[in-house]
Amino acid sequence: MESTLLRFTAIGSVDDGKSTLIGRLLHDQSAVYDDQLDSIRRVSREGLDLSLITDGLRAEREQGITIDVAYRYFSTPRRRFIIADTPGHEQYTRNMVTGSSTADVAVVLIDARLGVLPQTLRHTYLSWLLGIRRICVAVNKMDAVDFQQEVFEAIRAALLEKAAELPLVELVFLPVSALQGDNVVRRGASMPWFEGPTLLEYLETVQPAPAILSGLRLPLQTVLRGADSDRFYAGQLSGGAVQPGDQVLLLPSGKSGRIAAVRLRDEALSTAATPMSISVSLDGHVDLARGDMIVDPLHPPTSTRHLKAILFWMSSDPLDTGKAYLLKHTTQTVCAEIAAVEASLDVATLRFEPSSVLGLNDIARVKIETQRPLFCDPYAANRATGSFILVDPVSNGTIAAGIIEAAEQPAGPSSLSRPGDHEGGVLWLTGLSSSGKSTLAVVIHQRLKDLGYRVEMLDGDIVRKHLSKGLGFSKEDRDENIRRIGFVAELLARNGIVAIVSAISPYRAIRNEVRARISNFVEIYVNAPLDVCEQRDVKGLYRRARTGELKGMTGIDDPYEPPADPEVECRTDLNSVESCVSQVFRYAVNRLGGHYA
Template structure:
């Protein structure tokens, strides 16, 4: 089986392009002509459609019932094959835009790509999008297969017109090794052999083109072994387990472990069968060192002369896959190699046009859009630029709530500011300031619809805490928007930034030893959780001031609902902008039932129960 073989002669190939341009047909015909179909697969392609005289090559790889029913590829179909002594792992990627996520999954690990293009349709928007994604993912070798030339009588001028357009597009996208090949996938023209009805073409066949390509492991890069786990051997010593990339490794070689920059030498390289004299890129090995090092899952073993960058801030190209748009300031989990760490997008620098990667200003990214963004991590991690190492230069972002993968990212470079900024530790800290005030600092985060009673109840709670001699500060959303957040509107992106800034100010105030009360609508669950994560577990209480929309509209103390209903205000929470109700608030106040005084008493009672006052 190909998947269990060594990596050196294995070329990873993705076949992509727009829907119905012949991707699955090409691979099915290629396998059939090479005699690589199983008996049952051969029977299936001959009987797939009794009303068609042509074999249904596309049906060979469509494994899902929905794919057979709709006649399209939905999931990525992987197939191993061997042609002319070379082995391939081929990924047949879906062409529909809604399955772009699957195409990215297939292309991320590809050494080369075949992009199918229907000669009668030309370079469609989806074809251009796939080419742009291949450029962003830095797939090194890309060939445009101009397909269905049988529909235009194998006319060379039809091929050359498309090839010229592709050449210009490839130059704009930065595809360094791009080539065009004419084919008829259905009839097998120019797949395994040159000639036939495409004898006028003086370039290679598809098989010859693929045979000429180098595989990734033949391209030397920096030595990297992301540690998957630390294994305890029978003699009690420890070994670092991981998959090697970039360069080979041998006993006696000097290496460093990052973070920490600890230096050691390799003693043994262990494989399941025996010790290895050398490990090649792509090998999964256990590495023992000549001295103990501080290493765990997420550490990176690297060559002593080519260290990765250890940083908590970097710039990256993001392909956004989330159903909800990306806004700067939101929190995610970043997975890079074997590392998982909290992360946020601090700045969306610009959006990249999917047809030519030209840059335009942007404040958000929608699904399948590409952008250049700055990211900040909760702690420094070892990484590389994607162009230097795919293994330590690519990552995904995961939504912390539903655990969906919302972005694929490629590191561009570390931000220099990360190396110049250092946290200045003060001698007088949070605990000293709180002790002087004789109180425990915490935040009461009031959230709810406009008119629910947040500010009224927060005012009452602060008055009663103040009467007890507590040092407090009330942060009201309207007040902050007249100063610190004056530049922000009410778009979703501005709302995210409004809460991010406000939460940081509240954190600084608790560092000063204060009890902080905030009264913000804070409509998004993600931002409320982001605020919570800034504080110790017992120092943040989410207070949900609950009132139905009909009641707050009837109250309408500022006349805002009436204006929104007349169309004078847009993005108004509860009407044309969402409010995500807290699922597990620390305190739940029902202002449809209770007065503001009763609600304030309930807050104070909960504070006493928690020994906060």
């Protein structure tokens, strides 16, 4: 029978001997190659420095501390193991969070000479916060306190008193000497008063806390095309299992579907389970993209823009509650703001106290509002769909990691949470004359009104008769016309209104100028070949331009510069109006903070 896999993380403050403990565990298990041992002997100052087995970076060896997360693999006849060796220095606590996020068990080290430190409490709390319910406390360097039982029992009592604030956690205490090897792999004779297991025996027998199943969760990373032009939707399963024939719910559309096939690379599967990376195809034609999610229809995630979360702040710059951050959740990225800081953790007591600020390494309970809905679960139910990171949009650095406690004021899958609850913004339709801009704009306008959006439409021809009366068709006049349209659209968007602009706007630079002024700007390229546009031309403009009667016609004797990277491109020569509208809604409406059925 195949042995089970246990992922565990090793955590400790600086100089607690964590790297030496892991080195001892690997060395006494004969899990270190001879050439690696020879290399370590050459650089060891006294004897064999086992900490160098894991501290592989040059900076780590020079400073004598662990900086990066190192993953080590070994096995025994009873079990296979993946160790995440994480930094203990407060400066690198973010790396500790990364290494612990996938662990089943945490091994927290305490220096017997120093006892329970603030960093020990922070590590214990973070382990619990990250969903680890089995924590082994290794009281190390017992040789430095003459293996006294009284020292061990005092540390045990002190940490148990603090950890009383953590529900459902199981703490096991082991006295060890990583330097001499006592109670790591072998028992040794120095502590006959301890009758518990060695560290290895504990790791071989501990049973991780049972997982809480959230149902199928497949966040989509990309869309693949099969040999027969079939679409396969690829991603890593974040919850549950899936097999051909399963009924599924497709988010954000709220439509139902049925799994036609499941693949692992090019191999067909009869079933797939978390955490496999797979691709699936669906019966019938569906329109899905990165950031969408395939889920269990009986146990769907919550759709919400309002989160109650616990946030671990990783930046030296304090939280700015008036600043917009990027929130990365599963495979989608949305704009978000910290609406409120409710309380921060007092590491000394492991209790949350009222607070309104958040600085480096602080842990706080916060409220977050996102620009468009997330499909999420509480972290206790699903680590993947219950966690996120915050990114600074300017530096692109990760500034915080968070776990979702609950969703507040959830939006339903087919309507806004309340009429008018959406962001203002601009949907800018650009394309050649007769490409279909006005047709799409009218349908989008009506559909948004039906859903309760505050919406206005700015048609290029109508604006010219009023706002831009007197302007000609030179490049300068055309640019000025677009600036005026952009100015009005910006005012509308700033006041929570969705402005739909339908204008040829032929020059890329002026469109980008308008985009730079409007934070929620969606460029929709209504694309149809020139010959198709000429066939549709009910006004006869192209015919007049071809005969020379009309000068400066875009596409004939004046250029049209298509968008370099539009948010949406609608091929109106290939797709129906309804299909194009759905394409716009799938991207733009969710960005503005709503859903549609």
